[in-house]
Amino acid sequence: MITDQEEISRRLDIKGYRLTKQRRAVLKVLQSTISHPDANSIYEKVRKEIPHVSLGTIYRTLGILKEVGLLRELDYGSSLSHYDANAENHPHIVCTNCGRIDDLQSPLPDNLEEQASKATDFLITDHRLEFYGLCPHCRPSSAD
Amino acid sequence: MITDQEEISRRLDIKGYRLTKQRRAVLKVLQSTISHPDANSIYEKVRKEIPHVSLGTIYRTLGILKEVGLLRELDYGSSLSHYDANAENHPHIVCTNCGRIDDLQSPLPDNLEEQASKATDFLITDHRLEFYGLCPHCRPSSAD
DNA sequence: ATAATATTAGTAACGATTATTATTATGGTT
DNA sequence: AACCATAATAATAATCGTTACTAATATTAT
Structure with a gap:
C-alpha cells in the first residue's frame, strides 16, 4: 500500500x-x-x-x-456475465483488448482450494482463477 | 459437459x-x-x-x-465493484452468504502467470484468484 | 377432462455506473 | 497579485445489463 x-x-x-x-x-x-x-x-x-x-x-x-496504480478494483459489476456449458471449475484467459475468452488448458495446481483452506477460517467451496492479457490477434506480432 | x-x-x-x-x-x-x-x-x-x-x-x-449445475457463469456483471488500496495482486476470499471479502494471506504459488503462459498464446499481464465460501460468522459452527 | 402448477412473451422497473454541463478551484505565468 | 488555461466538482440525466411483474399459455398429475 x-x-x-x-x-x-x-x-x-x-x-x-x-x-x-x-x-x-x-x-x-x-x-x-x-x-x-x-x-x-x-x-x-x-x-x-x-x-x-x-x-x-x-x-x-x-x-x-x-x-495510476494506487488501488485495485475487484470487478464484479462493470461488464456482463458470460456462460460456459462446462460447469466444472477451470481457469480462463480473457483478452483485455477484444474481450475474447478462452479456456486455459494447463496443468495448473489442482489443489488451490485445499491450499487456501489452510490460510483462512472460511469454509471454502469454490474458486475462480482468471488470467488477463492479449490474445494472439491482439498482441504485438513478433514482426513489429 | x-x-x-x-x-x-x-x-x-x-x-x-x-x-x-x-x-x-x-x-x-x-x-x-x-x-x-x-x-x-x-x-x-x-x-x-x-x-x-x-x-x-x-x-x-x-x-x-x-x-442445477449444467453451466457455469463467469460473473462480471451481477454485483458491484469493490476496491482495495493494496494495488498489488493478491488472492481474496469472498463470503457467499454475507459478502464479506478478506485478503488471503497464504503461500500460494506465486508463479501462476508464468505457468499459464506456457499453456497459451496469449500475452499474459495480470490475473485474478478468488476463493468463495462461508466466513467464520456464516459457516456452521462446530457445535451444530 | 380438470385442476394445479410451471413457463412464457412482453414490458416495466431497477440500480450500478457513466456521461453531461455549468460552475468552481487550481497551478503556472507574467 | 491578477490573469489565463486547464482540471475538477456537484448535480443531474442517461445508459444498459439484469430482474421483476403480469396476463396468457403450456405442461403434468389425478
Whole structure:
C-alpha cells in the first residue's frame, strides 16, 4: 500500500491529475480499512468529511486512482456475465483488448482450494482463477 | 459437459423444473460453442429457432441451468465493484452468504502467470484468484 | 377432462455506473 | 497579485445489463 504523499502526488502528476481534497479523502477511506468497500460505502464515509461530495466524483476518483496504480478494483459489476456449458471449475484467459475468452488448458495446481483452506477460517467451496492479457490477434506480432 | 438427456432431465426434475424447448435451445447453443457467450449473444442465436423468445426467458433459463449445475457463469456483471488500496495482486476470499471479502494471506504459488503462459498464446499481464465460501460468522459452527 | 402448477412473451422497473454541463478551484505565468 | 488555461466538482440525466411483474399459455398429475 502506497502512503507516501510524495509518491502519490508524483503518480497523479505524471498523468496531469491533481490531488484534491476529494481524492485525498477517498484514498484515506480506502487506506484505513481492511475491508474492501464498494463505491457507495466509500461515498458514505467521504460524505462525513465533505457533505456535498457527489457519487460521480467518487467513481471518477476511483477510476483515476486505479489508473495510476494506487488501488485495485475487484470487478464484479462493470461488464456482463458470460456462460460456459462446462460447469466444472477451470481457469480462463480473457483478452483485455477484444474481450475474447478462452479456456486455459494447463496443468495448473489442482489443489488451490485445499491450499487456501489452510490460510483462512472460511469454509471454502469454490474458486475462480482468471488470467488477463492479449490474445494472439491482439498482441504485438513478433514482426513489429 | 453434460449432454445426456436423461441426466439433464433428472437434474431439472429434482428442482421441479421442466425441460421446455426454450431451455433445450439455450443449452444447445451453449454446448455447441467453445466461446463463452453473453446472454444477449445466446438470445440472438436462440431467436433463429424461436423467433419470439424473450430475453427474460434467456436470463431465467441461464439462472436455472446454473442452479442445477449444467453451466457455469463467469460473473462480471451481477454485483458491484469493490476496491482495495493494496494495488498489488493478491488472492481474496469472498463470503457467499454475507459478502464479506478478506485478503488471503497464504503461500500460494506465486508463479501462476508464468505457468499459464506456457499453456497459451496469449500475452499474459495480470490475473485474478478468488476463493468463495462461508466466513467464520456464516459457516456452521462446530457445535451444530 | 380438470385442476394445479410451471413457463412464457412482453414490458416495466431497477440500480450500478457513466456521461453531461455549468460552475468552481487550481497551478503556472507574467 | 491578477490573469489565463486547464482540471475538477456537484448535480443531474442517461445508459444498459439484469430482474421483476403480469396476463396468457403450456405442461403434468389425478
